[in-house]
Amino acid sequence: MNCPTSDKLEKWFDGIVEETEYESIQLHIETCNHCKQLIKMYSNEHHFLKETLSTPTLPDDFAANVLDQLRRRKHGNVFWFRLQLLFWQRD
Ligand SMILES: [Zn+2]
Numbered sequence: 001m002n003c004p005t006s007d008k009l010e011k012w013f014d015g016i017v018e019e020t021e022y023e024s025i026q027l028h029i030e031t032c033n034h035c036k037q038l039i040k041m042y043s044n045e046h047h048f049l050k051e052t053l054s055t056p057t058l059p060d061d062f063a064a065n066v067l068d069q070l071r072r073r074k075h076g077n078v079f080w081f082r083l084q085l086l087f088w089q090r091d
Helices: 006-013 019-031 033-044 047-053 062-072 077-089
Strands: none
Touching: 006 019, 006 033, 019 033
């Protein structure tokens, strides 16, 4: 599979692509270092991740925030994918 355009990746990151497209892009990112780097870049710019990275322990309202994120997102698993990025960033 060819790399999605950066515009497409951004849309994927924001969870606003079609579900079939979403899955193929996610599969691609998991196997493509180039796209992984781009997504890392987007996540670095993302306020929520910055906050989480700078918080030594999870805040009390973390679970509530998670549920809130899941409710807001068309594709809830974008959030979990972002959590995985946290671990990549610690390498
Ligand atoms: Zn790629």
